[in-house]
Amino acid sequence: MTVNEAAKALKLEVLTCQNQVEREIESVYCCDLLSFVMGRAPANSAWVTVMGNVNAIAVAMLCDVACVVLAENAVLDEEAKPKAEQNEIVVLRSSLPVFETATAIARELVP
Numbered sequence: 001m002t003v004n005e006a007a008k009a010l011k012l013e014v015l016t017c018q019n020q021v022e023r024e025i026e027s028v029y030c031c032d033l034l035s036f037v038m039g040r041a042p043a044n045s046a047w048v049t050v051m052g053n054v055n056a057i058a059v060a061m062l063c064d065v066a067c068v069v070l071a072e073n074a075v076l077d078e079e080a081k082p083k084a085e086q087n088e089i090v091v092l093r094s095s096l097p098v099f100e101t102a103t104a105i106a107r108e109l110v111p
């Protein structure tokens with residue numbers, strides 16, 4: 001499933017890089033501890049978090065995630081948004097809690 005398909009199916013708000021939403025999502029990863037994410041988030045995953053700061057964008061770049069999904073209507077910092085755009089990191093937002101957001105994405109990944 002592409003980032004765009006996930007966004008449409010789950011009614012996720014696209015906050016950055018609306019022209020980069022055709023990347024495939026292969027898995028889901030949930031964590032807010034950035035040092036854990038750096039060592040464990042799979043490439044091409046949808047990373048579900050509440051961390052909307054510039055450090056999260058840097059970690060998303062390092063891990064080569066398909067997208068960052070801010071759960072619980074978390075805010076993308078003013079400093080983080082241009083950094084995400086500059087580095088082509090798609091950031092989405094969900095009103096659901098982290099677990100519910102992740103399981104909804106995972107359900108969409110199952111054929």
